[in-house]
Amino acid sequence: MKKSLVTLALAGLSILIVESASAQSSAAQNVTLTVNTVYKISTSGNPSSMTVTTGTAGTDALSSVSDNSTTYSITQNFGNTVKVAANLDAALAAGYTLQINMASTKGTSAGTMDISNATSGSAVDVVTGINRGADAGQMVTYTFSALASAGMLSSTNKTVTFTLTN
Numbered sequence: 001m002k003k004s005l006v007t008l009a010l011a012g013l014s015i016l017i018v019e020s021a022s023a024q025s026s027a028a029q030n031v032t033l034t035v036n037t038v039y040k041i042s043t044s045g046n047p048s049s050m051t052v053t054t055g056t057a058g059t060d061a062l063s064s065v066s067d068n069s070t071t072y073s074i075t076q077n078f079g080n081t082v083k084v085a086a087n088l089d090a091a092l093a094a095g096y097t098l099q100i101n102m103a104s105t106k107g108t109s110a111g112t113m114d115i116s117n118a119t120s121g122s123a124v125d126v127v128t129g130i131n132r133g134a135d136a137g138q139m140v141t142y143t144f145s146a147l148a149s150a151g152m153l154s155s156t157n158k159t160v161t162f163t164l165t166n
Helices: none
Strands: 003-010 013-020 039-043 065-088 096-102 124-146 161-163
Touching: 039 161, 065 096
Parallel strands: none
Antiparallel strands: 003 013, 039 065, 065 124, 065 161, 096 124
């Protein structure tokens, strides 16, 4: 704090004036900032039940059914590019085929891929080259088909797992 002292002499009187300057004070803090790896994938829900109900006389391949009512979203800051792989909890029996097509605006869709025999040890890459950032609300299309020679298939639930990996 600075002080100044001024003495005035007026007609035999001494006047003492004390003036104070404004006081200033400051403090500093160090802030540590970190962004951890963010690797997230989610889906909008489950597709509708897919039931093959018809075919063409004289053809073993029955009419396939499709569903594109679900979407997926990803966010990633880990690598320059990542990919999405898909697999089933257990392979389908011979004569039944489940295909998937996943759209992408940040990466490259592999197009329609057969995941009928893709299990956790043999997942199929369905989207590759996904750049850092987010890809939201991208369409997932399933196509289910069967051969007449495979016979009937009782209602069967399959779990499709999507894995975001580098």
